[in-house]
Amino acid sequence: MRTEVAIIGAGPAGLLLSHLLAQDGIESIVVETRSAEYVASRIRAGVLEHSTVELLDSVGLGGRLRAEGDEHRGIYLQWPEERHHLDFVDLTGCSVWVYGQTEVQKDLAAARSAAGQEIHYEVTDTALHDLDTERPSVSFKDIDGTRQTIEAAVVVGCDGSFGPSRAGIPQTVRESAERVYPYSWLGILADVAPSTDELIYAWHPDGFAMHSMRSATVSRLYLQVPNGTDVSTWSDDRIWDALATRLGHGQNGWRLRPGPITEKSVLPMRSFVQTPMRHGRLFLAGDAAHIVPPTGAKGLNLAVADVAVLAPALLALLRKKDAGPANSYSENALRRVWRCTHFSWWMTTMLHISEDPFDAHLQLSQLRWVTSSEAGAAGLAENYAGLPIGF
Ligand code: FAD
Numbered sequence: 001m002r003t004e005v006a007i008i009g010a011g012p013a014g015l016l017l018s019h020l021l022a023q024d025g026i027e028s029i030v031v032e033t034r035s036a037e038y039v040a041s042r043i044r045a046g047v048l049e050h051s052t053v054e055l056l057d058s059v060g061l062g063g064r065l066r067a068e069g070d071e072h073r074g075i076y077l078q079w080p081e082e083r084h085h086l087d088f089v090d091l092t093g094c095s096v097w098v099y100g101q102t103e104v105q106k107d108l109a110a111a112r113s114a115a116g117q118e119i120h121y122e123v124t125d126t127a128l129h130d131l132d133t134e135r136p137s138v139s140f141k142d143i144d145g146t147r148q149t150i151e152a153a154v155v156v157g158c159d160g161s162f163g164p165s166r167a168g169i170p171q172t173v174r175e176s177a178e179r180v181y182p183y184s185w186l187g188i189l190a191d192v193a194p195s196t197d198e199l200i201y202a203w204h205p206d207g208f209a210m211h212s213m214r215s216a217t218v219s220r221l222y223l224q225v226p227n228g229t230d231v232s233t234w235s236d237d238r239i240w241d242a243l244a245t246r247l248g249h250g251q252n253g254w255r256l257r258p259g260p261i262t263e264k265s266v267l268p269m270r271s272f273v274q275t276p277m278r279h280g281r282l283f284l285a286g287d288a289a290h291i292v293p294p295t296g297a298k299g300l301n302l303a304v305a306d307v308a309v310l311a312p313a314l315l316a317l318l319r320k321k322d323a324g325p326a327n328s329y330s331e332n333a334l335r336r337v338w339r340c341t342h343f344s345w346w347m348t349t350m351l352h353i354s355e356d357p358f359d360a361h362l363q364l365s366q367l368r369w370v371t372s373s374e375a376g377a378a379g380l381a382e383n384y385a386g387l388p389i390g391f
């Protein structure tokens with residue numbers, strides 16, 4: 001097989017990249033280890049920042065998001081006895097949208113399928129070759145067991161944190177920075193109307209809790225739990241009791257509405273950045289190059305931002321014979337990656353309980369500052385909702 005761009009991974013980064021390239025008349029082939037159904041139903045992120053929504057709109061992918069997603073002006077930040085609303089629209093002019101990654105993934109898959117995009121699902125043994133040459137390739141075993149090779153001008157690794165692309169950057173060149181956090185999230189999906197109009201991020205001495213949502217009838221909630229937590233030790237009643245305690249704030253008779261839990265899982269948290277994001281004819285985008293802890297709602301948005309920078313760089317390289325934007329892709333993308341890495345670390349360490357009581361004083365001081373000072377609030381709002389594409 002021959003194409004211009006071989007894309008490894010059909011998550012949000014891979015499918016959106018194939019969509020953006022197709023709009024510029026550039027051909028691609030996508031390979032993916034999982035089935036289309038599995039990829040579309042993975043429960044992951046839920047919040048789209050302003051620039052993500054604008055980009056999806058601008059490439060014809062915003063229709064269902066605008067019709068079925070939920071626009072939010074801001075978030076609530078709270079600690080026991082106090083709940084404060086931060087209005088991102090007042091602070092930055094930008095809102096965010098609650099629209100699950102599952103829905104983004106379905107919209108992307110439908111658009112690519114309508115355009116006749118070649119995607120090989122359920123492949124095995126993906127391997128990258130000749131990345132230092134102008135004829136790199138990707139080999140894999142197709143669903144029927146046939147060995148295939150895609151020869152391309154460029155290979156893009158959009159294969160998340162466990163894919164092979166990251167290691168395609170030679171060991172002598174690559175560097176990584178990592179922070180592992182001493183806590184995880186227990187996440188649940190429940191068939192119950194959200195008990196809040198906007199997301200609640202709650203600091204509590206028992207541990208962080210968050211109330212998010214997927215629709216008018218489906219709630220998504222998270223609890224800070226120790227690393228290594230066995231999900232079977234958390235019965236539904238124990239989860240709802242802990243959420244009610246941590247999210248309660250003793251004002252206006254607010255109550256958390258419990259309901260049937262349909263999904264329950266534990267997510268470890270880490271920050272990770274591998275540099276550079278390009279070597280020879282291999283480019284990395286999304287989780288293949290960087291991971292953030294989920295507290296800042298950045299993972300999916302960062303994957304979108306990477307490919308928004310990469311697609312025009314590949315257009316210049318392949319059509320205009322201008323290697324400039326491709327040569328500066330890594331540096332350009334990493335500016336936003338590090339901004340979001342810092343923001344996600346900051347939100348995480350401000351809101352999660354640690355073993356050191358000194359931290360609790362700093363956290364509460366920080367929370368009081370961002371909820372009482374316009375400058376503090378605007379900084380959080382700009383990072384959460386308002387960074388422009390190409391920041
Ligand atoms: P992915 O979505 O991981 O896609 C990579 C794709 O590559 C996958 O489909 C994978 O199957 C495929 N692949 C892997 N290996 C190969 C191979 N060898 N050959 C071919 N294909 C391969 N972010 C938030 O902002 N908020 C959240 O609440 C949140 N929750 C999350 C929960 C979980 C459990 C995880 C894992 C992530 C979560 N994230 C969250 C992060 C967010 O979902 C990711 O940042 C986002 O999916 C990144 O998109 P991506 O396309 O770069 O990678």
Ligand code: DHB
Nearest residue numbers: 045046212294295296297
């Ligand atoms: C969701 C996840 C997040 O990490 C976050 O910060 C906000 C919302 C969610 O799953 O809805």
